[in-house]
Amino acid sequence: MTYLVTGANRGIGLEFTRELLKRGESVVATARDPESAEELQALQKENPERLTLFSLDIADLASIEAFVNEIGARAINVLINNAGILERCGALGDIDFEVIERSFQVNTIGTLRLTEALLPSLRRAEGGAKIVNLSSKMGSIAENSSGGSYAYRASKAALNMVTRSLALDLADEGIIAFVVHPGWVQTRMGGPNALIDTETSVTSLLDVIDGADASTSGSFQEWNGNTIAW
Protein backbone atom coordinates (compact mmCIF):
# COMPACT_ATOMS: atom_id res chain seq x y z
CA MET A 1 0.00 0.00 0.00
CA THR A 2 1.15 3.54 -0.67
CA TYR A 3 0.53 6.23 1.94
CA LEU A 4 1.01 9.94 1.36
CA VAL A 5 1.83 12.00 4.46
CA THR A 6 2.01 15.82 4.48
CA GLY A 7 4.08 17.72 7.03
CA ALA A 8 6.25 14.61 7.45
CA ASN A 9 9.38 16.38 8.71
CA ARG A 10 8.38 16.54 12.38
CA GLY A 11 5.75 15.75 14.99
CA ILE A 12 2.84 13.48 14.11
CA GLY A 13 3.66 13.43 10.38
CA LEU A 14 7.19 12.18 11.01
CA GLU A 15 5.83 9.49 13.36
CA PHE A 16 3.30 8.35 10.74
CA THR A 17 6.16 7.99 8.28
CA ARG A 18 8.31 6.05 10.78
CA GLU A 19 5.51 3.67 11.86
CA LEU A 20 4.35 3.00 8.29
CA LEU A 21 7.88 2.16 7.16
CA LYS A 22 8.30 -0.15 10.18
CA ARG A 23 5.38 -2.22 8.99
CA GLY A 24 6.57 -2.41 5.39
CA GLU A 25 4.40 0.16 3.64
CA SER A 26 5.51 2.54 0.88
CA VAL A 27 5.40 6.18 1.89
CA VAL A 28 5.36 9.36 -0.15
CA ALA A 29 6.43 11.89 2.48
CA THR A 30 6.19 15.62 1.90
CA ALA A 31 7.71 18.57 3.71
CA ARG A 32 8.11 22.24 2.93
CA ASP A 33 11.88 21.83 3.06
CA PRO A 34 12.84 18.14 2.79
CA GLU A 35 16.54 19.02 2.38
CA SER A 36 16.74 20.24 5.96
CA ALA A 37 14.53 17.48 7.41
CA GLU A 38 17.29 15.44 9.05
CA GLU A 39 15.16 12.67 10.59
CA LEU A 40 13.26 12.21 7.34
CA GLN A 41 16.53 12.09 5.38
CA ALA A 42 17.84 9.41 7.77
CA LEU A 43 14.66 7.33 7.27
CA GLN A 44 15.10 7.73 3.52
CA LYS A 45 18.63 6.32 3.68
CA GLU A 46 17.37 3.29 5.65
CA ASN A 47 14.39 2.75 3.30
CA PRO A 48 15.48 3.93 -0.16
CA GLU A 49 13.00 1.69 -1.97
CA ARG A 50 9.92 2.52 0.07
CA LEU A 51 10.29 6.16 1.08
CA THR A 52 10.21 9.00 -1.43
CA LEU A 53 10.51 12.61 -0.33
CA PHE A 54 8.99 15.61 -2.02
CA SER A 55 8.83 19.32 -1.38
CA LEU A 56 5.28 20.56 -0.77
CA ASP A 57 3.78 23.70 0.76
CA ILE A 58 0.04 23.09 0.88
CA ALA A 59 -0.68 26.82 1.13
CA ASP A 60 1.00 27.43 -2.24
CA LEU A 61 -0.93 26.52 -5.40
CA ALA A 62 2.23 26.39 -7.56
CA SER A 63 3.84 24.00 -5.06
CA ILE A 64 0.79 21.70 -5.14
CA GLU A 65 0.77 21.69 -8.94
CA ALA A 66 4.49 20.95 -9.17
CA PHE A 67 4.20 18.13 -6.62
CA VAL A 68 1.21 16.48 -8.31
CA ASN A 69 3.05 16.72 -11.61
CA GLU A 70 6.12 15.06 -10.08
CA ILE A 71 4.30 12.07 -8.59
CA GLY A 72 2.56 11.55 -11.92
CA ALA A 73 0.53 8.38 -12.39
CA ARG A 74 1.31 6.91 -8.99
CA ALA A 75 -1.66 5.42 -7.11
CA ILE A 76 -2.23 6.58 -3.52
CA ASN A 77 -4.14 4.21 -1.24
CA VAL A 78 -4.21 6.41 1.85
CA LEU A 79 -3.83 10.20 1.91
CA ILE A 80 -2.94 11.48 5.38
CA ASN A 81 -3.51 15.24 5.39
CA ASN A 82 -1.45 15.93 8.49
CA ALA A 83 0.07 19.38 7.80
CA GLY A 84 -1.51 22.10 9.90
CA ILE A 85 -0.81 25.21 11.95
CA LEU A 86 -1.90 26.53 15.32
CA GLU A 87 -1.18 30.23 15.63
CA ARG A 88 -2.54 32.47 18.37
CA CYS A 89 -4.90 35.07 16.90
CA GLY A 90 -5.53 37.02 20.10
CA ALA A 91 -8.65 37.38 22.23
CA LEU A 92 -11.99 38.86 21.23
CA GLY A 93 -11.57 42.62 20.91
CA ASP A 94 -8.02 42.24 19.63
CA ILE A 95 -8.26 39.54 16.94
CA ASP A 96 -5.47 39.36 14.37
CA PHE A 97 -7.37 38.54 11.20
CA GLU A 98 -4.19 37.81 9.26
CA VAL A 99 -3.70 34.81 11.54
CA ILE A 100 -7.27 33.72 10.82
CA GLU A 101 -6.66 33.99 7.07
CA ARG A 102 -3.38 32.06 7.31
CA SER A 103 -5.03 29.31 9.37
CA PHE A 104 -7.74 28.85 6.77
CA GLN A 105 -5.16 28.92 3.95
CA VAL A 106 -3.28 26.00 5.48
CA ASN A 107 -5.73 23.99 7.60
CA THR A 108 -8.78 24.20 5.35
CA ILE A 109 -8.06 25.51 1.85
CA GLY A 110 -4.64 23.90 1.44
CA THR A 111 -5.92 20.53 2.60
CA LEU A 112 -8.91 20.65 0.24
CA ARG A 113 -6.85 21.93 -2.68
CA LEU A 114 -4.28 19.16 -2.31
CA THR A 115 -6.99 16.52 -1.93
CA GLU A 116 -8.74 17.72 -5.08
CA ALA A 117 -5.46 17.73 -7.01
CA LEU A 118 -4.73 14.17 -5.87
CA LEU A 119 -8.09 12.69 -6.87
CA PRO A 120 -6.63 11.00 -9.98
CA SER A 121 -4.03 9.23 -7.77
CA LEU A 122 -6.70 8.20 -5.25
CA ARG A 123 -8.94 6.90 -8.04
CA ARG A 124 -6.07 4.74 -9.28
CA ALA A 125 -5.84 2.83 -5.97
CA GLU A 126 -7.19 -0.67 -6.35
CA GLY A 127 -9.93 -1.53 -3.88
CA GLY A 128 -10.69 2.11 -3.03
CA ALA A 129 -8.80 4.79 -1.14
CA LYS A 130 -8.91 6.59 2.20
CA ILE A 131 -8.60 10.31 2.90
CA VAL A 132 -7.66 10.96 6.53
CA ASN A 133 -7.73 14.60 7.61
CA LEU A 134 -6.01 15.60 10.85
CA SER A 135 -8.52 17.81 12.60
CA SER A 136 -8.79 18.54 16.31
CA LYS A 137 -11.30 18.29 19.11
CA MET A 138 -10.90 22.08 19.16
CA GLY A 139 -12.74 22.09 15.84
CA SER A 140 -15.76 20.37 17.36
CA ILE A 141 -18.66 22.78 17.87
CA ALA A 142 -20.30 20.39 20.33
CA GLU A 143 -17.11 20.19 22.46
CA ASN A 144 -16.45 23.95 22.54
CA SER A 145 -17.11 24.93 26.16
CA SER A 146 -14.32 27.47 26.63
CA GLY A 147 -14.50 29.80 23.60
CA GLY A 148 -11.54 31.68 22.08
CA SER A 149 -8.97 30.21 19.63
CA TYR A 150 -10.97 31.63 16.72
CA ALA A 151 -8.37 30.88 14.03
CA TYR A 152 -7.62 27.28 14.92
CA ARG A 153 -11.14 26.29 15.98
CA ALA A 154 -12.84 27.81 12.92
CA SER A 155 -10.32 26.49 10.39
CA LYS A 156 -10.58 22.95 11.79
CA ALA A 157 -14.40 23.14 12.02
CA ALA A 158 -14.37 24.16 8.34
CA LEU A 159 -12.05 21.24 7.58
CA ASN A 160 -14.59 18.96 9.28
CA MET A 161 -17.32 20.26 6.97
CA VAL A 162 -15.10 19.90 3.91
CA THR A 163 -14.38 16.31 4.88
CA ARG A 164 -18.04 15.50 5.31
CA SER A 165 -18.73 16.78 1.77
CA LEU A 166 -15.78 14.80 0.39
CA ALA A 167 -17.21 11.67 2.03
CA LEU A 168 -20.59 12.21 0.37
CA ASP A 169 -19.22 13.26 -3.02
CA LEU A 170 -16.78 10.34 -3.28
CA ALA A 171 -18.92 7.57 -1.77
CA ASP A 172 -19.90 6.12 -5.14
CA GLU A 173 -16.25 5.84 -6.15
CA GLY A 174 -15.23 3.73 -3.15
CA ILE A 175 -13.16 6.56 -1.63
CA ILE A 176 -13.81 7.24 2.04
CA ALA A 177 -12.97 10.44 3.93
CA PHE A 178 -13.01 11.13 7.65
CA VAL A 179 -11.35 13.39 10.24
CA VAL A 180 -9.31 12.30 13.23
CA HIS A 181 -8.31 13.98 16.48
CA PRO A 182 -4.83 12.69 17.39
CA GLY A 183 -5.16 13.45 21.12
CA TRP A 184 -3.13 16.10 22.91
CA VAL A 185 0.27 15.05 21.61
CA GLN A 186 3.84 16.00 22.60
CA THR A 187 5.00 17.86 19.48
CA ARG A 188 6.08 21.42 18.76
CA MET A 189 2.36 22.22 18.42
CA GLY A 190 1.16 20.21 21.41
CA GLY A 191 4.04 21.25 23.71
CA PRO A 192 5.91 19.21 26.32
CA ASN A 193 2.97 18.98 28.75
CA ALA A 194 0.74 17.18 26.28
CA LEU A 195 -0.79 13.93 27.49
CA ILE A 196 0.57 11.39 24.98
CA ASP A 197 3.66 10.89 22.83
CA THR A 198 3.61 10.65 19.04
CA GLU A 199 4.10 6.87 19.03
CA THR A 200 1.03 6.28 21.25
CA SER A 201 -1.09 8.59 19.10
CA VAL A 202 0.05 7.33 15.72
CA THR A 203 0.02 3.58 16.41
CA SER A 204 -3.53 3.92 17.70
CA LEU A 205 -4.55 6.17 14.78
CA LEU A 206 -3.22 3.55 12.38
CA ASP A 207 -5.57 1.00 13.98
CA VAL A 208 -8.43 3.45 13.36
CA ILE A 209 -7.33 4.00 9.75
CA ASP A 210 -6.83 0.27 9.08
CA GLY A 211 -10.31 -0.49 10.39
CA ALA A 212 -12.02 2.35 8.55
CA ASP A 213 -14.62 1.39 5.94
CA ALA A 214 -17.66 2.95 4.29
CA SER A 215 -19.39 3.19 7.67
CA THR A 216 -16.52 5.39 8.96
CA SER A 217 -16.72 7.81 6.05
CA GLY A 218 -17.90 11.29 7.01
CA SER A 219 -17.24 10.76 10.72
CA PHE A 220 -15.01 12.37 13.39
CA GLN A 221 -12.77 9.79 15.05
CA GLU A 222 -10.61 10.14 18.15
CA TRP A 223 -7.14 8.52 18.27
CA ASN A 224 -8.40 5.94 20.80
CA GLY A 225 -11.32 4.79 18.64
CA ASN A 226 -14.06 6.95 20.17
CA THR A 227 -16.36 8.96 17.91
CA ILE A 228 -16.43 12.72 18.54
CA ALA A 229 -19.58 14.81 18.15
CA TRP A 230 -19.34 17.48 15.44
Ligand SMILES: NC(=O)c1ccc[n+]([C@@H]2O[C@H](COP(=O)([O-])OP(=O)(O)OC[C@H]3O[C@@H](n4cnc5c(N)ncnc54)[C@H](OP(=O)(O)O)[C@@H]3O)[C@@H](O)[C@H]2O)c1
Ligand atom coordinates in the same frame (compact mmCIF):
# COMPACT_ATOMS: atom_id res chain seq x y z
N1 LIG B 1 -0.16 18.00 18.75
C1 LIG B 1 -1.42 18.02 19.12
O1 LIG B 1 -1.70 17.96 20.34
C2 LIG B 1 -2.54 18.08 18.12
C3 LIG B 1 -3.86 18.04 18.61
C4 LIG B 1 -4.92 18.08 17.71
C5 LIG B 1 -4.67 18.12 16.35
N2 LIG B 1 -3.38 18.18 15.89
C6 LIG B 1 -3.19 18.25 14.43
O2 LIG B 1 -2.28 17.24 14.01
C7 LIG B 1 -1.53 17.71 12.87
C8 LIG B 1 -0.03 17.56 13.15
O3 LIG B 1 0.27 18.30 14.32
P1 LIG B 1 1.69 18.28 15.06
O4 LIG B 1 1.39 18.32 16.51
O5 LIG B 1 2.57 17.23 14.50
O6 LIG B 1 2.21 19.75 14.64
P2 LIG B 1 3.68 20.31 14.40
O7 LIG B 1 4.67 19.59 15.21
O8 LIG B 1 3.55 21.78 14.55
O9 LIG B 1 3.93 19.94 12.85
C9 LIG B 1 3.14 20.55 11.87
C10 LIG B 1 3.60 20.06 10.51
O10 LIG B 1 2.80 20.74 9.52
C11 LIG B 1 3.69 21.30 8.57
N3 LIG B 1 3.14 22.48 7.89
C12 LIG B 1 2.73 23.65 8.42
N4 LIG B 1 2.33 24.49 7.45
C13 LIG B 1 2.49 23.83 6.28
C14 LIG B 1 2.26 24.15 4.92
N5 LIG B 1 1.80 25.35 4.55
N6 LIG B 1 2.53 23.22 3.98
C15 LIG B 1 3.01 22.00 4.31
N7 LIG B 1 3.28 21.65 5.59
C16 LIG B 1 3.01 22.55 6.56
C17 LIG B 1 4.94 21.67 9.36
O11 LIG B 1 6.03 21.89 8.48
P3 LIG B 1 7.22 22.97 8.84
O12 LIG B 1 8.19 22.24 9.71
O13 LIG B 1 7.77 23.32 7.51
O14 LIG B 1 6.58 24.12 9.54
C18 LIG B 1 5.07 20.41 10.21
O15 LIG B 1 5.65 19.38 9.46
C19 LIG B 1 -1.96 19.16 12.63
O16 LIG B 1 -2.91 19.21 11.60
C20 LIG B 1 -2.59 19.56 13.96
O17 LIG B 1 -3.54 20.59 13.83
C21 LIG B 1 -2.32 18.14 16.73
